[in-house]
């Protein structure tokens with residue numbers, strides 16, 4: 001499925017004031033043809049893998065949450081590192097494809113809406129991993145989404161965010177809408193402390209500007 005088709009689907013749903021319905025429509029249209037989903041690499045995010053190797057990340061039985069998990073490769077990667085992983089997505093089709101791809105998985109795959117998450121997830125995860133969900137949401141929904149993500153982080157827990165990055169003054173263009181540092185600063189106003197901030201161009205062709213940010217909750 002072309003990026004153009006994705007834009008078309010998103011625009012159709014946004015015109016009906018349904019900002020997230022297009023994800024399920026897209027996954028349903030793709031069916032088992034995963035290549036039709038433009039962000040589906042069917043491999044763990046290389047920016048997560050590189051970061052985890054460099055930081056000797058191990059789960060040792062602690063809990064992790066993967067936000068907007070898509071087809072589940074990042075969740076499976078974290079499970080292999082020893083985390084007890086919950087992974088969720090708003091799309092029932094994406095979740096059933098995760099369960100089909102990883103039939104023997106230890107990951108708990110769940111259909112849930114980031115904007116209305118189960119109350120039991122509040123401050124419940126030692127590691128929260130968010131990649132590319134925020135950038136796929138309209139700007140108006142981001143404060144609520146950021147607030148929701150921040151609440152998942154347990155006391156002394158960590159949040160890793162990987163996203164496309166832009167300056168406030170950059171043109172927005174089409175989906176995905178890269179994040180700004182002003183948007184990310186909301187995590188700090190919600191009780192998380194920024195531990196590291198990386199701003200770099202990846203090795204895609206053409207290169208994409210990425211932000212990779214680690215936060216911790218001190219209490």
Ligand SMILES: C[S@@+](CC[C@H](N)C(=O)[O-])C[C@H]1O[C@@H](n2cnc3c(N)ncnc32)[C@H](O)[C@@H]1O
Nearest residue numbers: 023068069070089090091113114131132133136
């Ligand atoms: C751009 S994709 C990224 C998928 C995956 N995180 C990755 O990095 O490949 C965004 C994902 O977030 C999911 N999503 C969007 N809005 C959501 C919401 N409100 N709650 C849960 N998942 C959501 C979509 O269904 C989609 O799978």
